[in-house]
Amino acid sequence: MGKKHKHFLSRERHKKLKMMIHQLLEEKGQKEQELKNAERRKIVLERIGKPVSMDGMDEDTLRELIAKYHEQYYVGESKKLDLEFEFRKSDLMIHELYGQVNDLRGKFVKPSLKKVPQYEKTMAKFQAQAKTGDFNFKAQLKHVL
Numbered sequence: 001m002g003k004k005h006k007h008f009l010s011r012e013r014h015k016k017l018k019m020m021i022h023q024l025l026e027e028k029g030q031k032e033q034e035l036k037n038a039e040r041r042k043i044v045l046e047r048i049g050k051p052v053s054m055d056g057m058d059e060d061t062l063r064e065l066i067a068k069y070h071e072q073y074y075v076g077e078s079k080k081l082d083l084e085f086e087f088r089k090s091d092l093m094i095h096e097l098y099g100q101v102n103d104l105r106g107k108f109v110k111p112s113l114k115k116v117p118q119y120e121k122t123m124a125k126f127q128a129q130a131k132t133g134d135f136n137f138k139a140q141l142k143h144v145l
Contacts, residue, residue, distance in 0.1 A: 048072060 009017065052065060 047076065 048069070054062060054065070057065070
């Protein structure tokens with residue numbers, strides 16, 4: 001009656017495979033981190049250049065180097081601020097578009113139409129009374145409502 005389920009893997013083998021998977025994931029994560037660090041170093045070298053030894057520099061050369069680094073910093077900061085502005089602008093536009101979509105979805109539900117009596121006969125009657133001068137507005141109002 002009670003069938004025993006056969007396990008394809010023994011507990012020891014399962015633990016061993018689990019450890020191997022964790023080890024592979026750790027190695028993969030370390031490799032990805034190393035690639036990211038290498039990419040960062042490459043970008044820094046492109047933007048700033050190779051480190052300059054300041055040993056034995058005279059004061060004028062040192063000032064020129066500082067001015068060069070200051071200019072690079074200024075350009076980098078202005079690019080950063082431009083990107084932040086564009087990001088905020090696009091984020092604001094996205095929020096506005098979401099609001100418009102929600103307005104279109106939620107607010108403008110078609111109302112169910114009410115039955116309205118035909119008023120041509122009533123209007124003809126009112127016009128006839130208005131021409132003859134028999135028009136009693138209060139009485140007609142009570143009659144209509």
